[in-house]
Amino acid sequence: MPGHKRVAVMSPQTRLAHSRRRLRGRWRVPKLDPVGAERAAELYRRQRTLAVAPLVVLFVGILGLPLVFALFPGLDELRVLGVPVSWLALALLPYPALTALAAWHLRRAEDAEDLE
C-alpha cells in the first residue's frame, strides 16, 4: 500500500479524546456551497413539517392515556382474563403503539430525503 502509515485503532471515547485535543481552538466558520445550501434548506423545511404530526401523536398519547384513566376509573374494575383493563392498557398497549409510531415516522423521514 503506497503511503502506508500506522494508525492507532481505538475506541470512540479514546478517539474523541485525541481528536478533541487536536481540534481545540481550530473551529472554522461552517460553509455550504449554494447548491448544497438550497438543498439543505429544502430538506430542513420538509423534515420540520414532518416532525409535527408524530410529536402531536406522541404527546396526545402519553398525556391522553392518564386522562382516560382519571376520567374512567371503571376501567380498573373491568377485567380481561382476570386482569384489570386499565393495567393492560398501561403495561402492554403503549409499546406496540410507540413501535408503530417510530416505524411510521422513520419511513416518512427517509422518503422525504429520497425525493429529490
Next chain:
Amino acid sequence: MIIAFAVAPVVLVTLLIGLRGVAAMRSTSDFLVASRQVSPLLNSAAVAGEYLSAASFLGVAGLVVKDGIGSLWYPVGFTAGYIAMLVLVAAPMRRSGALTVPDFAEARLASPALRRTTAVVILVIGGLYLVPQFRTAGLVLSVVSETPYWVGVVIAGTGVAITLALGGMRAATYVQAFQFVLKLVLFIVPAIWLLVQVGPAVRHEAVHPVEFTEFHRDTRVVFRVGTALEFTEPTPVRVGRETQVRTGHWEVPAGTAVVFPEGAAVPDVSGEARPGGDEWERPLLDLADAGHPLLSTWALVVALALGTMGLPHVIMRFHTSPDGRAARRTAAITVGLLSVFYLFPGIYGVLGRVLVPQLYLSGATDTAVVALPAQVDTGWPGATFTALLTGGAFAAFLATSLGLVLVVSGAISHDLLPGGLGRLRVTVLAVSAVVVLLALSAIRLDAGVLVTWGFTVAASTFCPLLVLGIWWSRLTVAGAMSGVLVGLFASSGAIVCTLLGVPVSGWPAILVAQPAPWSVPLAFATMIVVSLRGRPPSWSRTAMLRLHLNEDRVETPAARLRALRG
C-alpha cells in the same frame, strides 16, 4: 457465593468481548470498514444495552411494589423519549459530527464558555444517574450475600474501575450489544419461570390486590438504615434471639434484622402508604402523595420523554452510526427493542407485591426482583434464578455505569480541565471514588426516582439547547447560555428542595418533586427571548442547515480519520 457465580461471569465476558473485539480488528481499514458496517440493528442493541440501567432492571419493579401500578408510567416515558429523539435529534446530531453536547455546543455556536457550562450540566446529570446505579448494585450484592451495604457499594465501584482500567469498553458497541441480549434473556426467562411456578393462587392474588396490613407468615426484615416504625397494636418481634413486645413508636437502629410473627399487624413507616391499597391499584402515579395523580403522571412522562435526548451516555452511542440516516434508523429500532424489555417489569412488580411486600418497610423494594425466586422455590432452581437475575442486574449496572463514568470523566478532563489521556485515566478513578462516597449516603433513595431527576435536568437544559440548536437558526450564544443556566438552576433547585424535605403540600408539592412541567418551558422561553434580543452571527443559518443536509460522505468517521492522517 452468589457473587462469584453471578457477577464474575458477567464482568469476565464483558472484558473478553472487549479484548477479542479489538484483537479481531487489526488494521485501520478493518476498523474503518467495521465502523461503517455497524448495522442500525447492532447499534440500537448497543444503545438499548447502555440505556437499560439498574433503574429499569430493578427499579421499575421495586417502584411498582412500593407505589403501585402507576409506576409502569416510568418505562412508558423511558421508551417515548426515543420517539422525540428520533423525530428531533438523531439524524441532525449525527450530521453535526459532535459526540457529546459540549461538542455540539461548540460546533453549532462556537462558544468555549457554553462548552464548559454544558460540561458542568453533564456532571450533574451523570451524578444523578450514577449514584442510583452504584447504590442499587451495592444493595443487591448486600442482599444476596448478606454483607453490609457499604461492602456491596465498594465492590461495585471497584468492579467499574477495574473493568475500565483493563479496557472492558474497548469494543464498546459489541460489549453493549452483548449486554442488551444478556439483560433481555436474564429478565424474560426468570419472569416466565416465576409466572408458571407461583401457581394459580398467587397469580389470582397478583391481579386482585389487597392492602398489606398483616404478615401472612413469620417475616424477616433486615433494616440497613435506621427506620421509624409506628405499631398500631402491641407486637412481639424477634430481634436476634430475644423477643421484644413493641408498641407505638420504635426507631429501629441500622443493621437490625427483625422477625415479625405470622398474623401480626404491619407497622406504619412514617410517610409511606402500604402496598396494595386502593391508590396502589390505580394506573396513575401520585408523586409526593400530594393527591393529584393526573398532574403527577403528566409531570413524570413529560420529564422522561423530553429528557432522553439529553442523556450524555446515550448521545455518544449514536456516533457509531455511519451517517445521519443510520442514526435515525438506530433510534427507531431502539424503540422496538426497549418495547420488548419493558413488557416484563410489571410482572415482577405485581408478583413482588404479593410475595415480598415487607421490603417496603426497610426501603429495599429495589431488591424485589432478585428476592422473588427464593420465595417461590427454596431448592436449587430458586438459587439458580436468583443468581441469573443478580447477574442481569449487575450487567445493567455495569453497562450504564461504564458509559457514564467515561462520559463524566471526559467532560472533566477535556472540557473543564483540559489535559491529556493520562489525566482521563486518573479522572475515571476519581469519579468512581466520588460516586461510591455519594452512593453510601443515598441508600434510602429509590433508583427510579434519582434516575428520573437525571432525566429532568436533561429535559430542562439539553433538550431546549438541542431542539433550538437544530431547528432554529436565530439561537444565539447568550440565549443558549442563559436558557441552560435557568433550566439547570430551576430543576436542580427543586431537587435540592425535595432532598432537604422542604414542606410543601397539594399541587405545588408535585411541581417541586417533579419540576419538568415548568422548568422545561421556562428554559425554552429564556433561550428564545434572550436570543431574540440579540443578533445571531452571519454564519448561524448555515451552521443550522448543515445539520439537515443528508450528504454524509464528508462527515463519516472514515473521512475524518483520513483528514487527520493527511
